[in-house]
Amino acid sequence: MYRKSIVSQAVSQMGSPSEGGSPMPRANNDPRALRSRAAALTAATELLTEGGPERVTHAAVAERAGMGRATVYRHWPDVPSLLLDTLAIGAHPVLTLDDGPLHDQLVTQMQQQADWLNQPVSASVIATVIERAERDDDIRGIREEMFGRADERFTDALTAAVARGELRPGTEKHARELISHILGPLLFQRFMLGAHLGRDTVADTVDAALAPWQPGT
DSSP states (O other): OHHHHHHHHHHHHOOOOOGGGOOOOTTOOOHHHHHHHHHHHHHHHHHHHHHOGGGOOHHHHHHHHTSOHHHHHHHOSSHHHHHHHHHHHHOOOSOOOOSSOHHHHHHHHHHHHHHHHTSHHHHHHHHHHHHHTTTOHHHHHHHIIIIITHHHHHHHHHHHHHHTTSSOTTGGGGHHHHHHHHHHHHHIIIIISOOOOOHHHHHHHHHHHHGGGSTTO
16 A cells, blocks of 8 residues: 555656656656656665665666666666655655644644654655755755744644634744644654554644643643
8 A cells, every 4th residue: 555655646746758868857747657757766765664775776776666777767867866756755744734623633634644654664764854954955855844844834723723712822933842742752752662653642742732722721
């Protein structure tokens, strides 16, 4: 199921080959090129999960995907571009909230986040993004999409929750603190303690983070 989802994401996001072995323009929707790119990204994701970014090479991806090395090079002329797309496929933004009840949305979305964190690929993606973002602008952009913008989106959701009377006024000024109190414990339990993140753990973490900001507290 997970392998199929990676292929589906890759097909929807990526482009296809041009003549002469140059990088593939995204406007070309040749089904064969889309399939080969998706298969290569699936292979690259598996290699990243198994052995970290050093395992993601053109030769290894070609062997794992059962295709010629030249095909991989046509999609990605160098290893950094191959790794970048592999990380982009594996990245999982923290929050995409709307105007619904905040508590219920947080529990639902953080459970989705926990489901991803429970998968082996999440550790490889997060570790690689954190380590390489310090010296690679493109990977820093992935980190920003995964984590850096969470407090911006969360601020809007908190403002709406305050207006609905779900949280006390001023809560929206503490978006970064709140998201840290939700995501931080989940990351610690998953990667430092090796725990599986279940629904009760997620709900308890959300409840504990929101409790100090309830009206009347």
